[in-house]
Amino acid sequence: MDRDRDRDRDGRARSGRPRDGLGRPLPYGAEGVPRQPEGLVRTPGETVREAQRLLDAGMPFHAHEVFEDAWKSGPERERDLWQGLAQLAVGLTHAARGNATGGARLLRRGAGRVAGYAAAGAGAATYGIDVAGLVVWARELADRVEAAGATVPDAAAEAPRLSR
Template sequence: MTVDRDRDARGRAENARPRDGLGRPLPHGSAGVERVAARDRTPDEAIADAQGYLDREMPFHAHEVLEEQWKVAPQPERALWQGLAQLAVGLTHQRRGNTSGATSVTTRGADAISRYVAIAPHGIDVAGLLSWARALAAEPDGDVPVPALRS
């Protein structure tokens, strides 16, 4: 038996089910929340869009923006964008109650961005994000605020 899969314009598999604010799939026909529009973004636009999602308690959606940027970033910045995406995934796990996932993914994200602390590309508050990530990893079931990508 073959199952028809939702596909994007390039033919890649895509799940068109609506999602909640933390990215969990909802039943077909549910209202759900807005999806992240795939588009080319400058680094500044990606940071602003991701921060907007974080501020609205939608870290899964912030992750989607950051992941998209990671895939198009120049090689010297890819680990930065990947790490930022992982921090958003870590927060998503924390908000969903998955403390183990929150700790492991947040730690990986912090490790990835740590090499950028001295240069802080695009005005990203790498030092502040590292402090935030360490606090989340140390107490993933605590009251973790939304991080600021820029100071």
């Protein structure tokens, strides 16, 4: 395998390096956490359960990949929901990596993207996701990580509850 440019079966560039729980690349040969399979089509309930399991384990980067599959395979009308949830997971990832600015920005962007689903009420498909609670969580965490002298959050301890 060419270490300069890993490729998947279809020839697309794809890093073969192992990753840690926060998605950071590790040296070749190091033991990382298992990657999420890409392109899986899950039901919304399966998506929420798997993402919650990963968030609870302190692996928000991997939860983001689960949400990414949902936005790519789901109906267009739900795209902002799944993309926003992916942005919340990546925001937590960046904050837990010590990138307060990027983490806060993504947390706020994700909160803004999903907020419309809370406002839409029963007419929007949210699959039991506590959208309003996630918006509050994301904005509060963004404020905390940007505060002067803030400590880097622990991803598992800061993991949100997705469902009501």
